Amino acid sequence: MSGIVGICRTGEKQLVEKMLAKISHRGTGGKRIFAKKGGVLGVVYQKGEKPPFLNNPRGTAVWDGRFSGDLDQAETDSPLALAALKGGEVFLIRDGLGISPLYYGEVDGTLVFASEVKALIGVASKIQEFPPGYKYLSGTGFQQYFGLKPVEAWPLEQEEAALRLRRALEEAVAQYTAGRTEIGSLLSGGLDSSTLAALARPQVDRLHTFACGMEGASDLEYAREVADHIDSIHHEAIYSLQDLWNVLPDVIYHLESFDALLIRSAITHYLVTKMVADYVPAAFSGEGGDELFAGYAYYKDLDPDDLNGELIASINRMHNTALQRVDRAASAYGTEAYVSFLAPSVVKLAVHIPVEYKLHAEADEEPVEKWILRKAVEDLLPEQALWRPKVKFWEGAGVEDHLADYAKTQITDADFRQERRLPDGSFLNTKEELLYYRIFTEHFGNLTDLDFVGRTKGAPKVPEPQ
Structure with missing residues (x-):
């Protein structure tokens, strides 16, 4: 387990320090920051594990997951979220299923990224999930290299x-x-x-x-x-x-x-x-x-x-x-x-x-x-x-509907009708979800863009107002 952050701009070591502090729980055993031409990379990692970084004349890289050590083979490594600097260019990649997390945003038009959203709040105004199976290269942008699709079954007994x-x-x-x-x-x-x-x-x-x-x-x-x-x-x-x-x-x-x-x-x-x-x-x-x-x-x-x-x-x-x-x-x-x-x-x-x-x-x-x-x-x-x-x-585990029942005692019908519409125009499904959203905003504020929040398919929901 480790956590990575970075920005595709030279001279931003202080910002990277600040971002790393937000995800320090991901690695209390060590921390490294690499300020290079074209960007600054940072990583925190656990004590006793092989340090998840390399820094040599061929380039610099930090990662979370399992990396073979060869950037040319990174597309086959999983789980993996990796950032590398070479010749002034930044390279990012996330494994095909998204096992290792990665998010990104922009600061004055410059890409900034981190293993968790909390490192980007207050830094980037719009935070997005780095899509699984994609890579990014400065000057080229995002490219998909993997996407799981239906295939024909093998004739197996x-x-x-x-x-x-x-x-x-x-x-x-x-x-x-x-x-x-x-x-x-x-x-x-x-x-x-x-x-x-x-x-x-x-x-x-x-x-x-x-x-x-x-x-x-x-x-x-x-x-x-x-x-x-x-x-x-x-x-x-x-x-x-x-x-x-x-x-x-x-x-x-x-x-x-x-x-x-x-x-x-x-x-x-x-x-x-x-x-x-x-x-x-x-x-x-x-x-x-x-x-x-x-x-x-x-x-x-x-x-x-x-x-x-x-x-x-x-x-x-x-x-x-x-x-x-x-x-x-x-x-x-x-x-x-x-x-x-x-x-x-x-x-x-x-x-x-x-x-x-x-x-x-x-x-x-x-x-x-x-x-x-x-x-x-x-x-x-x-x-x-x-x-x-x-x-x-x-x-x-016995949780069942205890949390949902508790939410019904804390949130009135009027409160739910008034608060269920989110700043991005989407709707909360239930009173239970509103209870959680209130706590979410206490931690992260009233974010206007919530695209990075995944929603479980088939979750119970109250019909949305017409």
Whole structure:
């Protein structure tokens, strides 16, 4: 985990210092600023990790993520957000799925950029998300180099598809366990997190697993079962409604969003990551499994011919929703999240697996979501966890509608009608979202352009006024 900032103009070291201070939580172990012809770059990073910068006669670069060290190969590196200076020109790139965050704006017509929005507030008037799969070069502008699109399925038998998926996931996990004796894994007891934990366990001497939820939450029970099955060192935290209210302002500050469903999940993610920081510097997180293998309930309502396209669209929407949550929850405590389901090799294989293996039904039975993933790891997990139906993070952790119910007691119908229209002309969906937006403005002010805020598809909403 690291954080980068910069400006495409010489002599702005003081500004870069100021921007870095806003994201210092992303790296408390070290800081470097490079003032060169054509721009100034800055980076903060964690203690004990390989410093994420290079500075030699061939050029200067700072990055967040995994960089091979070769700028010519940066398009194949993931996750990655990178800025480089060479010969007075600035080069920026963000990985194809947007796993590593990056934002930009302008100061007097000059490009300025940072890993988080908060570093740009008060610096640039209009802040935008640097699009995934794009690169930028001074004098040339933005160019797209990658875009995930629907592809034809490979003619795979079920057994071959399951075997190849298992191997791809093992290799994706091994990229992060190599050379380590100890690592962490978030564990909700759902299929995706359980899969990564089970795959990581034999690759390290000690695997720490982490779960949290309200008293009686289903995630806690399933996580204990999986942890016992794989013999991990398990940690869990039980929180109350008051705990949720207490951390809500901090969650919104780090998340940089007011999207209701995203914040529900982010609160539990934030709380569990707090435990991670006490034991290990990094932990696996299961994001991407639902989008790659048809885990969400609404996929079952789609026409089979439309399913593949919607899965691709779902993956392409993750950069400013689920992946933003993962990044900000981890960075808030200076930890790192490993999303191995989104390793390039896994994604390439997954999009070519026939959709009937993902949402699979025998005879007249109800389709089983993520069926091919379950088959790929059926020897690793206890039966109950292996075939557990999909439960959203905030539901399994016991958050459910407690936050929405609380918002209804705090915001009147008249207040909602008066305040739900945002400065950019869009509308807040619910009273719950207005509650979050009020906190958002306390942190960041009344921003007139909110394009950088991702909105969850299918979120509950009150009809907009005509």
